[in-house]
Amino acid sequence: MTSGSPDAAADGTRWLDAEEQKAWRAYLFSSMLLQDRLDRELTHSTGISHAYYEILVALSETPGRSMRMSELADRCLSSRSRLSHAVSRLEERGWVRRQTCPEDGRGQLAVLTDEGFEALDAAAHVHVESVRTHLFDQLSPEQIASMRDVGETLLRHLGPR
Amino acid sequence: MTSGSPDAAADGTRWLDAEEQKAWRAYLFSSMLLQDRLDRELTHSTGISHAYYEILVALSETPGRSMRMSELADRCLSSRSRLSHAVSRLEERGWVRRQTCPEDGRGQLAVLTDEGFEALDAAAHVHVESVRTHLFDQLSPEQIASMRDVGETLLRHLGPR
DNA sequence: AGAGCGTAGTTGAAGGCTTGACTATTCCGC
DNA sequence: GCGGAATAGTCAAGCCTTCAACTACGCTCT
Numbered sequence: 250m251t252s253g254s255p256d257a258a259a260d261g262t263r264w265l266d267a268e269e270q271k272a273w274r275a276y277l278f279s280s281m282l283l284q285d286r287l288d289r290e291l292t293h294s295t296g297i298s299h300a301y302y303e304i305l306v307a308l309s310e311t312p313g314r315s316m317r318m319s320e321l322a323d324r325c326l327s328s329r330s331r332l333s334h335a336v337s338r339l340e341e342r343g344w345v346r347r348q349t350c351p352e353d354g355r356g357q358l359a360v361l362t363d364e365g366f367e368a369l370d371a372a373a374h375v376h377v378e379s380v381r382t383h384l385f386d387q388l389s390p391e392q393i394a395s396m397r398d399v400g401e402t403l404l405r406h407l408g409p410r
Numbered sequence: 411m412t413s414g415s416p417d418a419a420a421d422g423t424r425w426l427d428a429e430e431q432k433a434w435r436a437y438l439f440s441s442m443l444l445q446d447r448l449d450r451e452l453t454h455s456t457g458i459s460h461a462y463y464e465i466l467v468a469l470s471e472t473p474g475r476s477m478r479m480s481e482l483a484d485r486c487l488s489s490r491s492r493l494s495h496a497v498s499r500l501e502e503r504g505w506v507r508r509q510t511c512p513e514d515g516r517g518q519l520a521v522l523t524d525e526g527f528e529a530l531d532a533a534a535h536v537h538v539e540s541v542r543t544h545l546f547d548q549l550s551p552e553q554i555a556s557m558r559d560v561g562e563t564l565l566r567h568l569g570p571r
Numbered sequence: 572a573g574a575g576c577g578t579a580g581t582t583g584a585a586g587g588c589t590t591g592a593c594t595a596t597t598c599c600g601c
Numbered sequence: 602g603c604g605g606a607a608t609a610g611t612c613a614a615g616c617c618t619t620c621a622a623c624t625a626c627g628c629t630c631t
Contacts, residue, residue, distance in 0.1 A: 262535045263542050272554055273541060275561030280441040281487055282568040300587090318610065326442055331588060333611055338587090355596040355609045374423045380434060381424050387567045388560065393433055395556035399549065400436030406548045407443040461617090479580060492618060494581055499616090516579045516626045 283383060290379045295372040300325070302376060304335060305344065305369040308361035315360040317350060344368055444544060451540045456533040461486070463537060465496060466505065466530040469522035476521040478511065505529055 265273060288299040297305070303325045308314050316324075322332040336359050339345040344365030350356030361369075385393065426434060449460040458466070464486045469475050477485075483493040497520050500506040505526030511517030522530075546554065 260535070262538055264538055265541065265546075269546065269554075272558035272561070273545065275558050275565060276441075276545075277445075277561075278487065279561040279564035279568065280437075280445070283564060284438075284441070285487070286568060298587090319608090326439065326446070328589070329610065330590080330612085334587075337611090350609095353597070353609080357610065374421070377423055377425055380426065383567065384434065384437075384564070385426075385430065387563055392556070392560050392563065393430075395553070396560050397433035397436050399553050399557050399560075400433070400438075400440040402548055402553065403440035403444060403545070404436060406544065407440065407447060459617090480578090489619075490580065491582085491620080495617075498581090511579095514579080514627075518580065 286383055287376070287379050291372060291376050294375050295368075297368065297372045299376075300327070301335060301339060302369070302372055304332070304339065304359075305361065305365055305372075308345065308359060309366060309369055313360075314366070315348070315358045318357045318359060321359055339365070342368075447544055448537070448540050452533060452537050455536050456529075458529065458533045460537075461488070462496060462500060463530070463533055465493070465500065465520075466522060466526055466533075469506065469520060470527060470530055474521075475527070476509070476519045479518050479520060482520055500526070503529075 284299070291302060292298050304321065304327075307321055307324045308316055318332060318336070319329060321327075321336075322329045325332065327335070336345055336347065340347065342364075344362055346360050346362055348358045348360050350358050388396065445460070452463060453459050465482065468482055468485045469477055479493060479497070480490060482488075482497075483490045486493065488496070497506055497508065501508065503526075505523055507521050507523055509519045509521050511519050549557065
């Protein structure tokens with residue numbers, strides 16, 4: 250919807266003016282295209298989607314290579330249900346296994362297996378190279394700094410759900 | 411994967427250093443959270459997902475409120491198959507109808523109905539207000555300008571598939 | 572005219588995600 | 602320690618997306 254007035258209209262809606270529209274669309278489309286591109290390159294050359302990759306990364310970065318399901322879900326910006334399904338599929342591939350949590354009988358630990366670590370290692374090369382090619386190689390140091398600044402500002406607002 | 415060296419390692423992979431990691435994650439997580447938030451607010455208060463919204467917007471901005479399927483797919487960053495399914499569902503709701511293209515017998519035109527336009531009109535208020543609240547209200551004019559600049563730079567690289 | 576090729580769009584099956592309901596376990600106040 | 606509330610995780614149904622055919626039409630060369 251392109252609508253007339255730059256600020257609050259008669260109906261109270263604060264429509265976007267033409268410049269704001271352009272800024273918003275450039276941001277939206279670029280982030281969608283970038284995510285799409287990275288996900289496809291990763292999926293096609295390793296068989297691991299970006300969502301699964303994030304799970305493996307999170308586990309690999311933790312001492313013991315294991316994490317509670319809920320914590321893992323939070324880190325991966327995933328719902329619990331989605332994570333549960335994803336871990337089941339990773340388990341089928343032999344990359345992760347479940348283990349009941351010693352401290353809390355309700356809890357489950359997702360543990361990265363050695364096979365999982367190897368798969369991640371292979372995927373990491375591909376993924377990092379993609380991020381460099383499509384993001385860092387395209388931007389100046391100043392642009393990278395602004396990108397981070399904008400990202401962090403938005404995170405402070407969006408982070409606490 | 412957090413890996414040691416800042417630049418090209420022995421294996422040739424140009425790993426990200428700690429600062430690059432932070433910049434990349436801030437960008438990725440903020441754009442994911444933002445899209446998720448906007449989509450949820452729109453879906454919950456209007457029953458229209460962001461993907462459908464984009465389709466309706468594209469149609470509404472065109473003279474005749476109609477567009478060829480392929481062109482529509484491109485504008486919505488959608489595959490043809492995905493768009494075809496989506497239009498079928500919008501058709502069931504009575505918001506869009508299909509019409510064979512006069513100039514090219516192979517082609518189909520998606521046409522926005524009056525009901526579709528009304529639904530879009532209602533949704534637009536909600537969506538624009540969300541974008542303001544979660545994006546523009548959070549950023550300074552300088553940040554907005556950088557966001558646009560970064561987005562446009564990335565688009566020039568990613569746009570031509 | 573007709574063969575062959577490219578383009579436009581659709582379809583169906585397979586798999587992923589979301590929602591909401593459900594089970595199991597722990598925590599807390601008495 | 603016991604009953605109720607809260608928390609952790611799973612599961613099933615339904616929707617969405619993807620992939621790979623598949624149909625239908627137009628274009629070109631002979």
